[in-house]
Amino acid sequence: MAIRKVVLCDDDPDIRAIGEMSLRDVGGWEVFCVSDGFSALSAARDEQPDLILLDIMMPELDGPGTFARLREDPECSGIPVVFMTAKAQPHELRGYTELGAAGVIAKPFDPITLPDQIRALVEVA
Amino acid sequence: MSDEARLADARDKLAELRNGFKARLRERVAELEAAVQSASAGEAGGVQRTEALAHKLAGTAGSYGFPEVGEAAAELEALCDAGFDADAAETLLDRLRRGV
Numbered sequence: 001m002a003i004r005k006v007v008l009c010d011d012d013p014d015i016r017a018i019g020e021m022s023l024r025d026v027g028g029w030e031v032f033c034v035s036d037g038f039s040a041l042s043a044a045r046d047e048q049p050d051l052i053l054l055d056i057m058m059p060e061l062d063g064p065g066t067f068a069r070l071r072e073d074p075e076c077s078g079i080p081v082v083f084m085t086a087k088a089q090p091h092e093l094r095g096y097t098e099l100g101a102a103g104v105i106a107k108p109f110d111p112i113t114l115p116d117q118i119r120a121l122v123e124v125a
Numbered sequence: 126m127s128d129e130a131r132l133a134d135a136r137d138k139l140a141e142l143r144n145g146f147k148a149r150l151r152e153r154v155a156e157l158e159a160a161v162q163s164a165s166a167g168e169a170g171g172v173q174r175t176e177a178l179a180h181k182l183a184g185t186a187g188s189y190g191f192p193e194v195g196e197a198a199a200e201l202e203a204l205c206d207a208g209f210d211a212d213a214a215e216t217l218l219d220r221l222r223r224g225v
Contacts, residue, residue, distance in 0.1 A: 012181050012184070012185055014146055014149070014185045014189070015184065015185055015188065017142055017145075018139070018142055018146075018188050018189060021135065021138050021139065021142060022135070025131065025134060025135040025138055026131070026132065026135045028131070057180060084184075085184075086180055086181075086183045086184030086199065086202075087180065087202070107183070107184030107185070107187070107188060108183075108184060108185070108186065108187025108188040108192070108195050109188050110188075111135075111139055111188060112132070112135065112136070112139070
């Protein structure tokens, strides 16, 4: 599956800025940035992206909570989700992929190689 | 646009973003210093605020090319989780300031 359109959800504006630059200018993808889980749900329904990048620790509705709601929504349940986290303990990472996420990207990330990292997780030849 | 030209363009934009982040970084470090001070004084919510701010900085600073700041912030976050210690927190803040 080739990626063309991505929703990036993170409550930190600095991560959104550098993530958007990376995904758009390095990856060549169309990018929609949102700052909370509820907006991610709306963007997923409206934009039907090829991928959702989801921060784990967010106020109100966190990444795993957003992911669970996406999986319950028939319009969004098939959209691959990759979590992003600065607290990447191996047992936690396994837990997220066991939930059905396509993968987990550790923060900090290299904005020049981030799109390749994502392709390796999501795109199947 | 060729892949090489696109990458060169992205690197230029990254340098601009990094300059902007560097200007904001001092403000973020000042917020963290205030939180550590509050935690060291035993004020309610001080440790939680330190942990939350350190967590954000741990994820962000390294992505913008400030790895020492990010690593010190990650250790400060872990310190809050394991049991806050004022002296250890101040040592980590010193490391963090040197990376700015």
